[in-house]
Amino acid sequence: MDSNIVLYRKYRPKNFNEVIGQSHIVQTLQNSLKTNSISHAYLFCGPRGSGKTTFARILAKAVNCQDLKSGEPCNKCDSCQEIMASKSLDLMEIDAASHTGVDDVRALTDGLRFAPVKSKYKVFIIDECHQLSKSAANALLKTLEEPPDHAIFILATTEAHKMIPTIISRCQRFDFRRLHAKELIKKLEIILKKEGIKYEETILSLIALNARGSFRDAESLLDKCISFTSKDKFISLKEVKELLGIVEVGQISEFINLIVRQNAKDAVIKLNLLVEEGIDLQEFSKTLIFYLRQCLLLKINKDLVNSEESGFSDDEIKKMEEQISSLREGELQKILELFIEAENKLKYTTIPQLPLELAIIDITHKES
Ligand SMILES: Nc1ncnc2c1ncn2[C@@H]1O[C@H](COP(=O)(O)OP(=O)(O)OP(=O)(O)O)[C@@H](O)[C@H]1O
Ligand SMILES: [Mg+2]
Ligand SMILES: [Zn+2]
Structure with a gap:
């Protein structure tokens, strides 16, 4: 049934304990969740496919979870379920790459004046936020200067140096690092096992090498391999090389x-x-x-x-x-x-x- 879902969505971690690497970030976030010392603005910086969006969604679930346990969202309560089904009225995600204008930020921050519909917090995830236009960034800054108690902003970017410093200084900043080959391989092994696919061991390091530190790239390379080998459920080194034009x-x-x-x-x-x-x-x-x-x-x-x-x-x-x-x-x-x-x-x-x-x-x- 979910065979058509691309791997990176199917295997996006739903909890902090499913996350691989970035342990410095997991620890700090979980501690603040446990002690209920939550910031109003977070900034997640780091390279492509390193987990920024993944973490933003887990955090959004956690702050509103009705049954939070040791800093982990339950994934069962109404709030968690709604967020996972992308139906929550209290979580807004905008991609600044396609919504760069001031109107987009205004529409978003206008929603701010109203208290959350069902939950404790209204969470705003702004992806690729370095791409906001100047006026949009200024509108955002104004909001960050005096955020209402019920609002949490999570800004994500691959290029923090392009953001205005006054926004950065209002956020609690987390730097996501490029993943090590070993960490990418661990995730590839988990996916292959769950998908019931056998493979030649050497394909793992080959894919990891070509993914150059990005979970997203590692998973989409594997995706291609799997779709090519759907019949015999076996991935050989030869196939990976031929099919992906991959470099050894x-x-x-x-x-x-x-x-x-x-x-x-x-x-x-x-x-x-x-x-x-x-x-x-x-x-x-x-x-x-x-x-x-x-x-x-x-x-x-x-x-x-x-x-x-x-x-x-x-x-x-x-x-x-x-x-x-x-x-x-x-x-x-x-x-x-x-x-x-x-x-x-x-x-x-x-x-x-x-x-x-x-x-x-x-x-x-x-x-x-
Ligand atoms: N720390 C992690 N542990 C396990 N899987 C991860 C981790 N980080 C990312 N992934 C996998 O990689 C995919 C892409 O991650 P995500 O969308 O969070 O990256 P991102 O940092 O937001 O990248 P981009 O800048 O391209 O938006 C996820 O769907 C997930 O499957
Ligand atoms: Mg992202
Ligand atoms: Zn929950």
Whole structure:
């Protein structure tokens, strides 16, 4: 029956105890719920797919739950049920990305004057709140200066630096961090088990690598795998690679080897071979940059890289180290910068591999 629901919605945690990672945030929020010391404004900052919306909804349930136990919403009372069915009149969610105007904020804050319909609090979740227009942000600020007792604001953003500081200073701020590979894998395992799907173990780290710290991306990659393999309920490594145009560490590593050896010709050939095999160049460059960043961290200090966080195995990390042993920190930095530049240009060229080819030439020439 729910086979059509995308994984990230189906497996969105409904409670704090279903959440993986972000334990510093869970603890602080639960403590304040237990001691009933709730703020009127929260700011959730952090990268894509790190749990901001998830936490906002759990918190919204918790503050109005009629049977709150050790800081967890019950998910059974009227209030929890209504929120889960998106029918609650006391929870308003707006996506500032599509409702940027002052009227939208006004409509929202107008609702503020009225006490909650059934619950203790009226909760306003404003997603992507850095996208509010200037006048809308000012209207919001006014409200935050004197919020009525029954109002709670939860602002979520991927780009806190774009928000006006006076709003930020009125909120209790929580910084969500990018997830470690180990945490992403834990969630993937839970989903695969619940869906009754068998798989080759290596697909987990491959998906985690390509999700680069986002639960949302990890889940949507897995979603694609599952829909491709719906018949035999088995996901093989080969399928994941073929179907998703996903990038493997081995491919990146070989490519870097050629770059380090300043072999422009073979690097360009390798790149074009990958393109012919149907690799997604956007994905390739993202993973390439992710890999090079780990290399740079390794160069700065070995302790900065470990397999649990990065998702690279100890062997892969060792290989990386050997690979970059002949490079100086500054050279590595330059390579990274050139590939970042190339990534930014990818969208705008008609020959998709061209920016990367130019970067290869730039790098191999500079080095000589
Ligand atoms: N801490 C977590 N533990 C387990 N699953 C999580 C966690 N955080 C996120 N997820 C999963 O990832 C999905 C996306 O998370 P969520 O919508 O909360 O991210 P977000 O930070 O709001 O991202 P965006 O900036 O893209 O809106 C959720 O539906 C859930 O399945
Ligand atoms: Mg969100
Ligand atoms: Zn409840």
